[in-house]
Amino acid sequence: MSISMKDVDPSFRGVGQKDGLEVWRIENFKPVPVPTSSYGKFYMGDSYIILKTTALKNGSFRHDLHYWLGKDTSQDEAGTAAILTVELDAALGGRAVQYREVQGSETEKLLSYFRPCIMPQPGGVASGFNHVEINQQDHVTRLYVCQGKHVVHVKEVPFARSSLNHEDIFILDTKNKIFQFNGSNSCIQERAKALEVVQYIKDTFHEGKCEVAAVEDGKLMADAEAGEFWGLFGGFAPLPRKTSSEDNEDNGDDKETVTKLLCFNQGTLEHINYELLEHELLETNKCYLMDCGAEMYVWTGRGTSLQQRKGASEAAEKLLIDENRKRSNVVKVIEGFETIVFKSKFNKWPPTPDLKLSSEDGRGKVAALLRSQGLDVKGLMKADPVKEEPQPYIDCTGHLQVWRVNGNDKTLLSPSDQSKLYTGDCYIFQYTYTGDDKEECLVGTWFGKKSIEEERTSAISLASKMVQAAKFQAVQARLYEGKEPIQFFVIFQSLQVFKGGLSSGYKNFIATNGIEDDTYVEAGLALFRIQGLGSENMQAIQVDAESSSLNSSYCYILHDGNTVFTWIGNLTTSLDNDLVERQLDVIKPDLPSRSQKEGKETDQFWELLGGKSKYSNQKIGKENESDPHLFSCILSKGQRNTPLYSG
Structure with a gap:
């Protein structure tokens, strides 16, 4: 899509060049920047645009766009916010995911930007309301x-x-x-x-x-x-239990509905009839609305114009208003940069993008336009990465089961324990998900770095028997700790890797060889490095509890019994900080933690690590998984079994 600077509001020029938030309020149908001191202050009669820029470890930027609609905002103002969000996306290179946020039904992603919460106040600008300063209000209980x-x-x-x-x-x-x-x-x-x-x-x-x-x-x-x-309530009285009818009322917009696909064509919406929702239904020179009931997606092809994208956004807004669906959220995605959830709605999605980005599509074109306006585009050019973050082309909504190998047997782990792996153990996992026309099955083995050879051999044998039991219809994968592909992390979503092992083979091995058992103990001293790309792909890796294990590019969790610290490296991003909080809910869910900013640590923190010493402060970029893989084909009675090896 080629754009002209006359199509982009001046307030959006040069934005999105550093990690953090930028907020605009719609005033007289124009975006007006909100002072940093007022971030998080929303008025019920207003509409806002929020840009979240995340600096990735490879030096590029990821952008998430939200437009927030107060419950008293006007229909015209809401439409303006939707259109301006499309303009802002164009100025950023057309790759951002856009979210429609409605007061009272905000996404978790938006709420995470404004800690501890969003509490909109009465008032507004374009809606005809007057803002009332808090200290001028008579207090209302x-x-x-x-x-x-x-x-x-x-x-x-x-x-x-x-x-x-x-x-x-x-x-x-x-x-x-x-x-x-x-x-x-x-x-x-x-x-x-x-x-x-x-x-x-x-x-x-x-x-x-x-x-x-x-x-x-x-x-x-x-x-x-x-x-x-x-x-204050007139006296005590027992509270009734929440009934199932009340729960259903709370989730009134979450009724099961048939997914509808509509094409935005020359200003009108046309229903697309289909038997199966296939990727091939989407044409690159058109915009589509996918109505899933509680949520709606707007998909825009790379060949569409800015006016087409604006029109599709207006059409989605009008459809929700006409049908009085006040709580429905809208997510807008661009061809080639769809979210995992969007892809999972389809019967089949190609494993790799079919398109190549030209300079017209990329940020370089936008940067050239901004440069012609005399603006500094260094940060924007930086956002044109040589390598993109790897995308997990796998359905992540399937069913996962995990077994720990114990000698020659395997033990099924409970759902709460199946994401907790030990570096001295071997595991077998089975992941089933909906394929093209049938259920697909992946059977894999994961070998910890310190697992013993006997249990590795046993794991391979047990996994092969599972594949045979599935009549060789399952794909078999063999993975090693530290060399896992991104698909493995997306399947597990939240993963913890502990020191030591729990298997009988590992315990016998260290006892026989006089090796100290350093298996993780919840009540003991432990240090975890936190890493990942988001809430659906995050890991906590236990490392040696000493200061040399720290790295400025990561966040860490340190605990000793009931004492819990989090350590925030100077090169980390807001995304890293969010992952620490989420991993705390798994590792130490019932205890408060004390945050330690690099350079401002307490003496107690260093004492737990055995004293302060040198550690790495160099920024570490994530190494992308390479595309080539090695396949081993095992022929048995005319059937084919295809294990996937990593490393």
Whole structure:
């Protein structure tokens, strides 16, 4: 797609050149930059555009675009935000994933940008509302419900006892005191996140001058603070259990629907009839809407014009408004840069892109246009990487089972343990997913670096028997620790690799040879390096608990019993920081952690690592997996078995 600078709003020129956030509010149908100090402050009558730029380890940038619509924003303003987001994507080179965000139904990705939460305030600009400064408002008692472990969805609910339940956490904000009511079925992670919201409310709406109280579900009037809390509701009364009908009402937009494919052609939407949703239905010179009910995708071919893309975005916005689907989200993707979830909607998706990017399509063209305006394009040219992040061409919505090899046998792991591997053990995994016209099956072995030869041989034999049991219809893979392809990580999504081993063969080997058993102990001292590309591809690797194991390009988790630290290297990105929080929920889910920024560590942190010493501070780029693979074909009774070897 070739664009002209006259098609791009001046506010978007030169953006997306560094890691971080950039926010615009729509005022009189124009994007106006929001000051950094006001990031996270949203008004119900306004629409906003949010650009998240992530600096990747290979020196390139990844862009995620969101446009947020307040519940009182006008239809015209919402349409303007959708169109301007398309313009901004064009200015960035046309590769960004775009998300439509609606107040109260924001994606987890957007909420992660604004810690601890988003709490929109009454008011607006283009909608005809007036912004009201917080310190000018008369305080109104409000009740909020908080939901979420990683990020918090905060929603105001009616100030009534009937709003409370045992499953969620509620915050009652009165003039002089803030109460946090912890439902009996809520978990410790949710309570910790809600406490951050309480502190935010105290600092933002009370200037830090009010009391805070915690009320546990089940405590009666005998407790002073519980008595005060229930007194505001007219006295204590038992809470009813949340019914299944209420759950269904909460998820009203999540009804099972038939996926519809519509083509945007010359300003109108045309329904595409199909038996199977195939990749071949999408033409590169057209835009399509894929309506999945609770969510909608807009797919734009590389051969489409900027006006076509704007028109498709307007059509999607109008369709949702006409059908009164206020909570539906829209995700916009460009040909060649589709998300994994989008690809999984199709019956078949080609394993490699069919297109080649020309200079017209790439960022170089946009950079040349910006340079002609006298702007610094060094950062934008940097964003034209020689190598892209590897893309996992595999359906990641299948079913995974994992076994640990014990001598000549295998032991099935529970779902909670199947992502926890030990470097002294061997594992067999079976992954089934929907293929072209039948269920596909992948049977693989994973060998830890310190696993013993006898159990490796046993793993190969056991895996081969599984393939034989599947009548040789399964593909067999043999993988080694440290040389796994990206598809392996996407299948497991969140992976932890511990020191030592639990198998009988490993235990016998170290006992016979007098080797010290360094197997991970949850209550002991351990250091983990955190790495990955996102929440669907992240790993925690246990390393030696000494300062020389640190590296400025990574984040780490250090624990000794109930003492937990996180260490943030100076060369890490906001994505790395998010992965640390997610891995903490697996490694130490019930304990608070203390964050250590590189260069500002406490003495206790260094003491746990045996003292401070030199460590690497050089930025490490991720080495892409190479395309060539070695296949071994085993012929048996006319059938063919094709193992895949890595390394």
